[in-house]
Amino acid sequence: MTMTMPIEPSAIEGKVVLDHVIPSRAPWSGVVKKGQILRIVDLEGNQSGDCILYNAANPEERYSAAQTMVAQKNIFLALGTNLMSNEGNVMMVVTADTLGRHDTIGGACSCESNTLRYGHHTKHQHACTENFLYELGQHVMGKRDMTSNINWFMNVPVEADGTLGIVDGISAPGKYVDLLAEMDTLVVISNCPQINNPCNGFNPTPLRVIVTEPRG
Amino acid sequence: MSTDPHVSTPLKARDHARAQASTVVRAMPTIPASTAKDLPAGVTAQDVVWDETLDAGDYCARILKAGTRLRLTNLEGDACANLLAYNADRPIERINVADTIKVQWNAYLGKGKLILSDMGRVLLSIIEDTCGNHDTICGPSTEKSNARKFGHGENYSPYPNARDRFLLGLLKFGLGKKDIAPNINLFKGVRVGEGGGLQFIPRSSKPGDYVELRAEMNVLIVVANTPHVLDPRTKYTCTPVRLTAYRGPATAQDDPIRVATPESARAFQNTDDYFLS
Numbered sequence: 001m002t003m004t005m006p007i008e009p010s011a012i013e014g015k016v017v018l019d020h021v022i023p024s025r026a027p028w029s030g031v032v033k034k035g036q037i038l039r040i041v042d043l044e045g046n047q048s049g050d051c052i053l054y055n056a057a058n059p060e061e062r063y064s065a066a067q068t069m070v071a072q073k074n075i076f077l078a079l080g081t082n083l084m085s086n087e088g089n090v091m092m093v094v095t096a097d098t099l100g101r102h103d104t105i106g107g108a109c110s111c112e113s114n115t116l117r118y119g120h121h122t123k124h125q126h127a128c129t130e131n132f133l134y135e136l137g138q139h140v141m142g143k144r145d146m147t148s149n150i151n152w153f154m155n156v157p158v159e160a161d162g163t164l165g166i167v168d169g170i171s172a173p174g175k176y177v178d179l180l181a182e183m184d185t186l187v188v189i190s191n192c193p194q195i196n197n198p199c200n201g202f203n204p205t206p207l208r209v210i211v212t213e214p215r216g
Numbered sequence: 217m218s219t220d221p222h223v224s225t226p227l228k229a230r231d232h233a234r235a236q237a238s239t240v241v242r243a244m245p246t247i248p249a250s251t252a253k254d255l256p257a258g259v260t261a262q263d264v265v266w267d268e269t270l271d272a273g274d275y276c277a278r279i280l281k282a283g284t285r286l287r288l289t290n291l292e293g294d295a296c297a298n299l300l301a302y303n304a305d306r307p308i309e310r311i312n313v314a315d316t317i318k319v320q321w322n323a324y325l326g327k328g329k330l331i332l333s334d335m336g337r338v339l340l341s342i343i344e345d346t347c348g349n350h351d352t353i354c355g356p357s358t359e360k361s362n363a364r365k366f367g368h369g370e371n372y373s374p375y376p377n378a379r380d381r382f383l384l385g386l387l388k389f390g391l392g393k394k395d396i397a398p399n400i401n402l403f404k405g406v407r408v409g410e411g412g413g414l415q416f417i418p419r420s421s422k423p424g425d426y427v428e429l430r431a432e433m434n435v436l437i438v439v440a441n442t443p444h445v446l447d448p449r450t451k452y453t454c455t456p457v458r459l460t461a462y463r464g465p466a467t468a469q470d471d472p473i474r475v476a477t478p479e480s481a482r483a484f485q486n487t488d489d490y491f492l493s
Contacts, residue, residue: 060393066354066356069414074412087358105317106318107312107313110334112336113332116315117479119482145394162322162407164322165318166318
């Protein structure tokens with residue numbers, strides 16, 4: 001990777017085994033091995049990174065938003081959050097978070113839900129579910145493997161009467177999260193292409209993923 | 217070696233088996249369904265297509281034809297109905313809890329709300345709800361979560377978990393683990409507090425509370441009745457839930473739930489559109 005980034009790899013501890021910029025609107029997937037750390041960087045700010053995790057050895061075990069929220073009795077993901085699987089195992093741990101709050105109830109945008117939220121004119125716009133399906137297809141997986149997801153850098157408050165919505169982001173250029181893998185984890189990311197709500201500031205931008213291995 | 221003289225030969229065993237058949241327990245199906253008693257006001261016996269009571273830990277999976285109403289009654293007030301729903305004709309289309317709350321701009325379910333599929337269509341409408349406390353966030357209990365509370369959580373244990381009950385229901389329709397989507401839990405409420413904290417509502421419901429769902433397409437539903445994952449009680453506590461389904465008219469174009477919001481109108485339009493071709 002030769003592009004200039006707000007954060008240089010030298011700022012990262014450990015040996016860099018992967019450093020990749022996910023272009024605007026694009027999907028990405030990769031296996032983060034147990035003990036490795038995945039850093040996801042919001043390069044230009046207010047860019048939602050939709051994310052699903054699978055046990056690389058047995059993808060029927062996958063991220064569960066419900067179990068993650070139940071384990072910490074809180075809907076927001078932050079420093080220290082254990083990202084739980086449907087089997088009740090810790091998949092990854094949030095070991096650094098320069099933002100402070102991420103969403104996991106808002107789901108992933110889809111062509112179909114866009115028609116409900118914004119109107120039928122949005123049917124053929126890019127959407128995270130398309131990205132997820134495409135990327136799962138590269139791993140001999142498919143729609144049955146769609147499940148709950150994380151929205152890194154996305155802001156979904158819930159008010160006292162239950163009112164919720166994707167609102168203006170609280171992220172900024174260079175904000176990042178570090179995820180320590182507790183198992184070999186297939187991470188699938190959709191760099192959210194949504195242009196009808198504030199989750200990307202109405203302007204999708206790149207994300208950067210860096211995988212490091214602790215030295216020694 | 218058994219010494220029971222009542223079952224020492226095949227014919228004695230047959231008679232012994234046959235003699236059990238009139239047993240009545242509180243959690244069982246009513247067969248035929250048209251003999252069900254204590255029906256909702258206005259429902260005639262001939263319209264009843266399914267009547268079954270689930271005790272603590274029980275589950276069922278069943279297809280509801282479009283237009284069918286399903287009333288879930290919290291008979292003694294302490295049930296927790298874990299619910300999954302699929303397009304019965306094409307079960308790759310299934311409940312999407314995130315879309316359900318995001319599209320309706322609210323995390324809580326109640327009368328007038330829709331349960332949406334992942335294809336932008338309506339699976340079920342909530343046409344009645346006397347309870348008002350339900351959960352869209354916490355998902356099912358699991359073997360591990362039950363084991364932490366009750367000592368055991370295996371499906372074969374006295375404390376079966378919702379996720380395993382879902383799996384069994386799905387397996388009977390050729391589906392499997394991958395098809396256990398995020399679900400909803402009826403009659404046990406969870407609220408999101410300041411800062412995102414989750415608060416379980418201990419007394420969410422009262423005896424006789426009911427939720428009535430209207431199938432907006434042919435829907436496969438899987439229901440388990442197991443203690444909510446955030447229910448702090450260490451005794452496996454879940455009172456019976458009765459499921460009664462009956463035929464009803466198709467949803468009218470001017471149905472109040474259909475026309476309630478622009479989002480609901482489009483969800484019904486998409487459902488209508490699906491049936492056109």
